[in-house]
Structure formats: C-alpha cells, structure tokens
Amino acid sequence: MRDPNGSSRMSDTKIRNMEEFAALVGISRPTVSKYFQDPESVRPSTRQRIEVALKRCDYRPNIFAVNQNRKLTKIVGIVVPYLADPFFAEIARQLERRCIDAGFRPALYSAHGQPDLEIDVLDGLRLLKPAGVLLAPLGRISHRPAIKQFCNEVPTVLFDSNMDGIGEAFVGSDNFSFVSQTVDYLTRTGEPPCFFEMKTPANPNANKRRIAYYKMMEQLGFEPNLYSIEGTGWAFEEIGRKGALDILDKGGFSTNTVLCSNDRLGIGLLSACYERGLRVGRDTGCDLRVASHDDHPFSRFTCPSLTTAAHDYDAVANHAFSTLTDLIEAGGKFDQRAEMLFTPKLVLRSSA
Amino acid sequence: MRDPNGSSRMSDTKIRNMEEFAALVGISRPTVSKYFQDPESVRPSTRQRIEVALKRCDYRPNIFAVNQNRKLTKIVGIVVPYLADPFFAEIARQLERRCIDAGFRPALYSAHGQPDLEIDVLDGLRLLKPAGVLLAPLGRISHRPAIKQFCNEVPTVLFDSNMDGIGEAFVGSDNFSFVSQTVDYLTRTGEPPCFFEMKTPANPNANKRRIAYYKMMEQLGFEPNLYSIEGTGWAFEEIGRKGALDILDKGGFSTNTVLCSNDRLGIGLLSACYERGLRVGRDTGCDLRVASHDDHPFSRFTCPSLTTAAHDYDAVANHAFSTLTDLIEAGGKFDQRAEMLFTPKLVLRSSA
DNA sequence: AGTTATAGTTTACGCGCGAAAATATTTTAC
DNA sequence: GTAAAATATTTTCGCGCGTAAACTATAACT
Numbered sequence: 001m002r003d004p005n006g007s008s009r010m011s012d013t014k015i016r017n018m019e020e021f022a023a024l025v026g027i028s029r030p031t032v033s034k035y036f037q038d039p040e041s042v043r044p045s046t047r048q049r050i051e052v053a054l055k056r057c058d059y060r061p062n063i064f065a066v067n068q069n070r071k072l073t074k075i076v077g078i079v080v081p082y083l084a085d086p087f088f089a090e091i092a093r094q095l096e097r098r099c100i101d102a103g104f105r106p107a108l109y110s111a112h113g114q115p116d117l118e119i120d121v122l123d124g125l126r127l128l129k130p131a132g133v134l135l136a137p138l139g140r141i142s143h144r145p146a147i148k149q150f151c152n153e154v155p156t157v158l159f160d161s162n163m164d165g166i167g168e169a170f171v172g173s174d175n176f177s178f179v180s181q182t183v184d185y186l187t188r189t190g191e192p193p194c195f196f197e198m199k200t201p202a203n204p205n206a207n208k209r210r211i212a213y214y215k216m217m218e219q220l221g222f223e224p225n226l227y228s229i230e231g232t233g234w235a236f237e238e239i240g241r242k243g244a245l246d247i248l249d250k251g252g253f254s255t256n257t258v259l260c261s262n263d264r265l266g267i268g269l270l271s272a273c274y275e276r277g278l279r280v281g282r283d284t285g286c287d288l289r290v291a292s293h294d295d296h297p298f299s300r301f302t303c304p305s306l307t308t309a310a311h312d313y314d315a316v317a318n319h320a321f322s323t324l325t326d327l328i329e330a331g332g333k334f335d336q337r338a339e340m341l342f343t344p345k346l347v348l349r350s351s352a
Numbered sequence: 353m354r355d356p357n358g359s360s361r362m363s364d365t366k367i368r369n370m371e372e373f374a375a376l377v378g379i380s381r382p383t384v385s386k387y388f389q390d391p392e393s394v395r396p397s398t399r400q401r402i403e404v405a406l407k408r409c410d411y412r413p414n415i416f417a418v419n420q421n422r423k424l425t426k427i428v429g430i431v432v433p434y435l436a437d438p439f440f441a442e443i444a445r446q447l448e449r450r451c452i453d454a455g456f457r458p459a460l461y462s463a464h465g466q467p468d469l470e471i472d473v474l475d476g477l478r479l480l481k482p483a484g485v486l487l488a489p490l491g492r493i494s495h496r497p498a499i500k501q502f503c504n505e506v507p508t509v510l511f512d513s514n515m516d517g518i519g520e521a522f523v524g525s526d527n528f529s530f531v532s533q534t535v536d537y538l539t540r541t542g543e544p545p546c547f548f549e550m551k552t553p554a555n556p557n558a559n560k561r562r563i564a565y566y567k568m569m570e571q572l573g574f575e576p577n578l579y580s581i582e583g584t585g586w587a588f589e590e591i592g593r594k595g596a597l598d599i600l601d602k603g604g605f606s607t608n609t610v611l612c613s614n615d616r617l618g619i620g621l622l623s624a625c626y627e628r629g630l631r632v633g634r635d636t637g638c639d640l641r642v643a644s645h646d647d648h649p650f651s652r653f654t655c656p657s658l659t660t661a662a663h664d665y666d667a668v669a670n671h672a673f674s675t676l677t678d679l680i681e682a683g684g685k686f687d688q689r690a691e692m693l694f695t696p697k698l699v700l701r702s703s704a
Numbered sequence: 705a706g707t708t709a710t711a712g713t714t715t716a717c718g719c720g721c722g723a724a725a726a727t728a729t730t731t732t733a734c
Numbered sequence: 735g736t737a738a739a740a741t742a743t744t745t746t747c748g749c750g751c752g753t754a755a756a757c758t759a760t761a762a763c764t
Contacts, residue, residue, distance in 0.1 A: 016720090017719085017720050017721080018720065018721065019720080019721090027743075027744095028743060028744050028745085029720095029721085029744090030721095030722080030723085030743070030744065030745085031742075031743055031744080033721070033722065033723090034722095034742090034743090037722085041742090042742075042743090043729095043730090043741085043742060043743090046742080046743090060479060061720080061721075062420065062479070062719085062720050062721070063479040063480065064416045064417075064419045064420035064481075064719095064720080064721090065416075065420050065719075065720035065721040065722085065749095066720085066721065066722080067416045067721095068414065068416035068417050068420060068720085068721075068722085068749060068750070068751090069720085069721050069722040069723080069748090069749060070721090070722065070723095071722090071723095083435070083441050083444070083445060083460075084438060084441040084442050084444075084445045084649070085441075086436060086438055086441070089435050089436040089437075089438070089441050090436050092435070093435060093436045093462065093464065096462070096464075097464065100472075105476070107459070108435075108460050108461070108462075109460070110445065110448070110460075112445065112448075112449065120452075124457070127412060127414070127415045128415065129416075237650065237652075237653045238653075241653065267650070267653050268653060270653075270655060271652075271653040271654070271655060271657065274655035274656060297436070298589065298619070298650060300589075300590075300623075301589045301590075301593065301619050301620060301622075301623040302623070302654075302655070303622060303623060303626035303654065303655040304626060305623065368750090369749085369750050369751080370750065370751065371750080371751090379713075379714095380713060380714050380715085381714090381750095381751080382713075382714065382715085382751095382752080382753080383712075383713055383714080385751070385752065385753085386712090386713090389752085393711095393712090394712070394713090395711080395712060395713090398712080398713090413750080413751070414749085414750050414751070416749095416750080416751090417719095417749075417750035417751040417752085418750085418751060418752080419751095420719060420720065420721090420750085420751075420752085421718085421719060421720095421750085421751050421752040421753080422751090422752065423752090423753095706763105706764090707762105707763090707764085708761105708762085708763080708764095709760105709761085709762075709763085710759105710760085710761075710762090711758105711759090711760080711761090712757100712758080712759075712760090713756105713757080713758070713759085714755105714756080714757070714758085715754105715755085715756070715757080716753100716754095716755085716756095717752105717753090717754090717755105718751105718752090718753090719750105719751085719752085719753105720749105721748105721749085722747105722748090722749085723746100723747090723748090723749105724745105724746090724747085724748105725744105725745080725746080725747100726743105726744080726745070726746090727742100727743080727744070727745080728741105728742075728743065728744080729740100729741080729742065729743080730739105730740080730741070730742080731738105731739080731740065731741080732737105732738085732739070732740080733736100733737090733738080733739090734735100734736090734737090734738100
C-alpha cells in the first residue's frame with residue numbers, strides 16, 4: 001500500500017526480523033538480541049560483524065516485541081499538568097533531552113489541566129510499563145488515591161508540585177526561599193509588598209508561597225496584605241489581568257509594591273496596569289513596583305521586564321532525572337522518600 | 353518488587369492476559385479480542401457479559417502485544433519543531449485533544465529546533481507503526497530527503513510549515529492574507545509600515561510573509577522597507593529585542609509603523625521600545641505603531657497589547673486532524689496532494 | 705421443514721522478540 | 735599442556751495478542 005518499491009539501500013536484503021538479520025550476519029538470533037540490549041555484551045569480533053551488517057540493511061528491532069518481552073522498558077514517562085504553559089514546556093523540554101541522552105525513550109504527556117485526564121494519562125502510561133515516570137501533578141485538584149496507586153506501581157519521581165507521601169521522591173524549588181528573597185529585597189528597597197494571588201490555586205506551591213509571605217512579613221514586622229482574586233483554570237494571565245483591573249478600579253492596591261504569587265499572574269497584572277496608565281518600575285516617577293516568582297520564560301520581555309525569583313531549571317531537571325535513574329536502579333523503591341528543594345535565584349529587572 | 357499486595361478490586365482475580373479474562377467471562381479469547389477492537393462487533397448479550405466482568409477485574413489488553421500484531425496501530429504522532437514555543441504548544445494541545453476524542457493515542461514529540469533531532473524523532477516514530485502523523489516540520493532547515501522518505505512510509509499530514517511535494521496534505525494559514533490584512537489596515541489608518549523580520553528564518557512562512565509584504569506595498573503604491581535582523585535559533589523574543597535595540601540606537605525605523613513577521617519577534621520589539629522609552633500604540637502621543645502576525649497566546653498581554661493577525665487555531669487543528677483521518681481511511685494515499693489554507697483574522701488591539 | 709444467508713464464535717497459526725537453561729568457546733591458573 | 739573458570743553462543747520455551755479460515759448458532763426466506 002505504501003512505498004512498495006524497496007528502500008534506498010543497495011543489496012535489497014529486506015530484513016523483516018531479527019532472525020533474518022542474524023542469518024545474514026551468520027550468528028544466532030539471541031546473540032543479536034544481546035547486542036541490541038548492550039553492544040558491549042558480545043565479543044568484539046561478533047560485534048563488528050553485526051555493525052558492518054547493520055550499515056548495509058539498517059535493521060532495527062521491533063519496538064513492540066522488545067517491550068512486550070522485556071520486564072522493564074526503556075520508556076520514561078514525563079507528565080506535566082499543562083503543556084501550553086511555557087514554564088512546563090521548558091522544564092519538559094529539559095527533561096526530555098536528558099532522557100534521550102541517557103538512552104531512554106521519553107513519552108511526554110499533558111494533563112491539560114484536568115484531573116480526569118491526568119488519570120487517563122497515567123492509566124495509559126501504566127500500560128507502557130515505563131522504567132520510570134517524572135510526574136508534575138496537577139496538585140490540589142489531582143485525584144489523590146489514583147496518583148498514589150500509580151506511584152505504587154510505577155517508579156515515580158514527583159517534581160514541581162509535591163504531594164506528601166506520594167511517589168518515591170520529590171524535586172522542586174524552595175517556595176519559602178522564593179518569597180523570602182523577594183520580600184526581603186522589596187522591603188529593603190521600598191515599601192513592603194502586598195501579595196497578589198489566586199484565591200483557589202490548583203498548585204500547592206501557591207499556598208506555600210502565601211504562607212511564606214505571611215511569615216516573612218510577620219518576621220520583618222510589617223502588616224501583611226493579601227489580594228486573593230477569583231478565577232479557575234489555567235488562563236492565569238487573563239485571571240491576573242481581570243483581578244488586577246478589578247482592584248485598580250476600586251481604588252488600587254494598598255501599597256505601591258505588589259508581589260505576585262507567580263509570573264503569569266504578574267504578566268496579567270502588568271497588562272492591567274498598562275491599560276490603566278500606571279507606570280510600573282522602580283524608577284522615580286513610577287506608580288507601582290511589581291515583583292513575582294518563577295522566572296517564566298517571557299518574564300524578561302514584559303514591559304517593564306519583570307523582577308522575579310527564578311527556578312533553577314537546570315538543577316531541578318538534572319536532579320529530578322538523576323533521582324529517577326537512581327530509583328530505577330534501586331528497583332523502584334527508596335528506603336526513605338527523598339525530597340530535594342533547590343534555592344531560587346533573585347533576578348532583578350526593571351519592574352521592581 | 354512493587355506493590356505485591358493485590359489491587360483494590362475484590363475477587364482478587366488477577367487477570368494476566370486475555371486468555372484468562374475470556375475464561376472468566378466464559379467465552380473464547382478471539383471474541384474478547386473482537387470486543388476490544390470494536391465493542392459493537394459482538395453480540396449484545398456477549399458484550400454485556402464482557403462489560404460486567406470488566407467492572408470486576410479491570411483487565412486491559414497488553415498494548416505492546418496489540419500493536420505488534422495489528423497491521424496498523426491506533427497511534428497518531430504529533431511532531432512540532434519546538435514545543436517550548438507557546439504557539440506550537442497550543443496547537444499541539446488542540447491536536448492531542450482531537451486524537452484522544454477520536455480514540456487515538458497521541459504521541460507528542462518536539463524536534464527541539466534541531467534538524468538531526470527531527471530525524472531521530474521521525475525514525476523513532478516510524479517504529480511505532482503509527483496510523484498517521486501530524487507533522488509541523490522545522491522548515492527550511494529540515495533534512496528534506498529524510499522527511500520525504502518518512503512521508504512516503506507513513507501517512508502524514510503537514511501543518512504550519514509547508515514543504516512542497518512532501519506529505520499527502522498540508523494544512524496551514526494563508527500567509528499572504530496575514531500580511532495583506534495587516535498592511536491594508538496599517539496603511540488605511542496611518543503611515544505605511546516597514547517590515548521587521550529575521551534575515552535567515554527557519555520557518556518558510558517567514559519568506560512568504562516578506563514576499564507578501566513586498567507585493568502589498570507595491571500594489572498600494574508605497575515604498576517597501578525591510579529590516580532584516582541577524583540571529584538564529586528559537587529565542588525569537590531575544591533576537592527581536594536585540595535587533596530592535598540595534599535599529600533604535602542607530603536612528604530608529606524609517607516610519608512610525610512597524611509590521612513584524614511574527615508575534616514573538618514583535619514581543620521582543622515591544623520590549624526594546626519600552627527600554628528606549630518609546631511609546632507604542634495608535635493613540636496620539638505615541639511614537640510607534642507595531643503590528644504583527646500569529647496571535648501568539650501572550651499577545652494580548654503585552655504592553656501595549658499587540659495588534660496582530662490570528663491563526664484560526666481551531667480550524668487548522670480541526671482540518672488537519674480530519675484530513676489525517678481521511679488519509680488513514682483512504683489507505684495512506686490521496687489521489688492528489690491536498691492543500692488547505694485558512695484565512696487569518698485581524699485582531700485589533702492597542703499597539704497599532 | 706429445508707435450504708441458504710448471516711452474524712457470532714472458535715480453531716489454529718503466527719508475530720518478533722526476551723530469557724533461562726544448555727552447550728560451546730575462550731581465557732586463566734598452575 | 736590440562737583442568738577449571740569465565741565468557742559466548744545456541745537451544746528451547748513462552749509472552750499476549752491479531753487474524754484468516756473453519757465452524758456453529760440464529761435468522762430469513764421459499
């Protein structure tokens with residue numbers, strides 16, 4: 001039906017399976033099988049013969065047959081809550097690269113912001129018998145028992161959003177440190193900040209950041225001031241914009257400094273400020289200082305560029321992946337649940 | 353090794369394969385097989401018996417065994433050039449949803465902006481014997497023969513970037529219409545625009561837009577004016593910002609109206625303008641009007657919000673997917689290569 | 705009731721490979 | 735140079751399922 005005329009190779013030896021390929025090389029199939037599992041595991045002489053033949057007829061093992069018979073595949077699942085969020089797109093990208101470089105086959109999935117789809121994804125992933133899974137759960141709205149069950153069956157490292165007791169390990173950023181750094185900076189350089197957040201955030205990090213804000217303000221002897229805006233879903237910029245317009249049109253913020261729970265909300269806030277003619281920045285003549293958390297990939301291109309605290313993307317991705325490989329080598333279980341929090345870095349730009 | 357204690361189900365009937373499940377139901381395995389391929393294909397009475405049993409022991413066919421034996425899998429590959437670009441993330445998201453809803457199993461891949469990785473992805477995808485593939489190629493830098501070979505072997509619908517003669521169909525947006533709409537609008541409402549683009553764009557759409565710009569300007573009797581900036585890779589915002597700063601510091605644009613080849617470049621331009629204190633917008637008192645193409649997901653949150661021409665994401669995703677299903681049903685070949693271009697919509701915001 | 709048609713079910717076989725056990729080969733030690 | 739150990743290779747079996755062909759039960763006609 002498709003491309004019946006032969007491949008581009010010359011000798012037209014159409015290899016259909018490992019048997020035929022082994023016959024062509026002149027050795028038995030299981031030896032070829034061993035070669036594909038680990039080229040080092042066969043004698044150098046036979047290895048060469050295989051590799052020479054490989055150049056002539058580009059045979060590759062049937063991936064389904066391989067995975068059916070292997071007890072553990074080389075598949076690594078990567079699951080994020082929402083792939084259209086550049087933050088997750090970026091970290092997924094980094095994780096994918098590491099999987100490929102380590103000889104794994106990444107399988108990337110998004111929960112599309114929906115708990116039921118998250119379960120579907122995990123259910124589908126389970127069937128793939130993955131060697132391991134890197135999972136950033138939806139968080140608060142995740143179906144906890146289902147996630148837990150999955151983590152019991154498949155070696156899983158959680159990242160970004162922690163769920164206590166679930167998964168063999170968690171790798172993320174230190175939410176307290178995010179906030180302590182921004183609050184510290186803002187209070188040192190101007191008015192203490194109020195805090196701009198969603199009232200019912202899906203992500204548990206948001207709650208930790210609010211708590212950190214309270215703690216820091218208390219510690220520094222300032223009155224905390226919370227602006228919790230309405231909104232659900234993953235259109236954070238629009239939620240932030242709407243919420244901010246609402247606040248601005250009702251008299252504005254109580255201080256000239258606003259700390260946003262995350263950059264996407266901050267981007268929405270900046271948009272609202274611009275619409276209302278407020279000048280944002282730390283220069284004299286500005287009406288408002290705005291800072292935030294995450295270092296979203298576009299934060300440096302907002303107007304003004306957004307002062308924020310940055311995830312150490314690289315460290316998080318590295319450690320999450322190496323933790324997973326450790327977990328896989330340990331047989332899928334750690335003696336104790338491992339948690340690793342990386343310290344964010346304050347990124348001073350022009351919004352605060 | 354993992355979770356040795358039984359599942360949550362009651363009767364502890366640990367079904368290991370379809371044989372056991374069929375025995376439990378009391379019918380033969382092939383009938384069960386038929387059921388899973390199409391529940392309608394078995395007698396209602398047996399169907400009910402299967403579904404009753406299914407509730408008690410949540411058996412699901414081994415996906416590898418299924419795919420090994422089926423001539424065509426239910427896998428649909430989705431390949432984009434760069435997943436960390438929100439434009440592709442968004443369209444990939446839409447395509448994924450449609451695949452799932454239609455009972456396919458989407459497999460999402462990014463070429464990470466690299467032609468060699470694009471080939472790797474396609475090579476890996478080929479092994480999955482996908483029913484079909486939705487491919488947005490890297491474009492100009494893609495390894496043409498490899499892409500062509502792949503499309504010959506796997507039913508493939510190209511989207512976003514066309515490559516003539518490759519793939520059975522292409523679905524995208526009409527680049528000429530993008531530009532004709534923006535140029536028309538800009539010239540009607542103010543000075544004719546100069547054109548801001550990358551000198552060596554990876555994406556072929558960029559070339560078509562430049563040509564369209566020339567054509568439109570000529571048609572309207574204005575002198576075209578091109579600003580082609582340096583830069584490679586996928587960090588378009590930064591490329592746009594750097595290029596714009598360069599232009600601004602050397603005396604600025606020749607007109608007060610700039611049309612950007614795409615929104616990401618435009619976001620960089622806006623950032624540069626802000627840095628240099630230029631007021632962008634169509635109001636009196638503004639120094640520059642800026643418009644662009646794509647309607648990038650964040651374009652409405654720039655400061656000022658970006659006037660642009662929007663892809664009809666929905667129509668493109670719908671038609672790309674339905675074209676693929678048509679292609680699959682047609683056996684992988686169309687009599688004639690199908691091309692479909694959707695007309696973008698002008699989105700007036702405040703930047704121009 | 706006796707064909708024939710039709711849908712449903714079963715028999716029999718094969719897919720392409722991994723893995724343990726059995727056998728052959730090479731290496732090491734003395 | 736030979737026996738033991740270490741390493742390679744082959745034999746044999748089985749994984750879980752799709753599918754064509756053979757078969758059987760139900761329905762539809764004369």
